[in-house]
Amino acid sequence: MTEGVTGHRICCFGDSLVNGVRDAEKGGWPMRLGRRLINEAKREATIYNLGIRAETSEGLKARWKFEAELRMVPEFPTILMFSFGVNDANHAEDRGEETTMRVxxxxxxxxxxEIIGEASKLAPTLWIGxxxxxxxxxxxxxxxxxxxxxxxxxxxxxxGFGVPYLDVHATTLTDQDWQRALRRGDGYHPDRAGYDRLAELIxxxxxxxNAVGFG
Structure with missing residues (x-):
């Protein structure tokens, strides 16, 4: 495992779709990316799954930098990955109104x-929609x-920040593999196959x- 840049520390921030809720294999797409880096690409990597169930952008804003800096060391390159938004768009449960967003x-x-602007100054940053x-x-x-x-x-x-952004909304709305995986899950979280599909897209x-040195 000596080819190219090795030893990446990859911090994956977000909500339950990062954490891997309903994933029988556990770990969601971050675990799958890490496994492929090590087994297929023969790259050393440490993956930190820092997803929190039900978290909105408000909660993420309050915690991400502290958690990222704990895991950053000069000897290893860091990549910061973010994926959030579903909980912001969800219905505000405290009011019981389907017309009101949580954020x-x-x-x-x-x-x-605020999150992406600060992150992009700290380390190479990737954003999955x-x-x-x-x-x-x-x-x-x-x-x-x-x-x-x-x-x-x-x-x-x-x-605006020059951060790579993976737009997956239209794809996952129409992709039958993703939609079937949601039906086997709970409508918000897919089963194992859905996380396989998302990891493949990433x-x-x-x-x-490019971030991990394949480009």
Whole structure:
């Protein structure tokens, strides 16, 4: 394991879709990327899965930098990866209103800009856009419409900071493998096959491949 840049420390921040809820293999897409780096690419890497279930951009903003700096050492290159937004777009449970987001689009945009702007100064940063929830009834359609709006805002924010952004919302909304995996899960989290699919999308992405030295 000596070819190219080795010893990456990769911090993966986000919510339950980063953490790997409903994944029978545990670990979600970060675990899969780490396994492929070691087994297929023969690269040394340490993957930190720092996803927290139900976390919004508000919670992520408060914690990510402290957690990242604990894991950064001069001897090893660090990559910071982020994926969030589904909980921002979810219904505000405390009010019981399906028309109210947990985090407003404006606040989510502000949080995202603060997180990504600061992260991009600290280390190479990658951003995976929010994944679609199940394409089902009115409740999930409302969330997917909100996610489409956030996805556009996030993509513009990423371009502004020069951060690679993987737009997966439209893909996961129409991809039958992802949608079937959501049906086997709980509508928000896929089963194992869904995490396989998401990891594949990230693995083939130029942003990821360039960051780890495949480009």
């Amino acid at each position: 407003s689009p404006g606040k989510s945009a502000t949080n995202a800009a 929010p994944q679609a929830v199940i394409d089902g009834g009115k409740s999930s359609k409302d969330i997917n419409e909100r996610l489409e709006g956030l996805n556009q805002i996030y993509g513009e924010t990423a371009r 693995w083939d992405w130029d942003g990821w491949r």
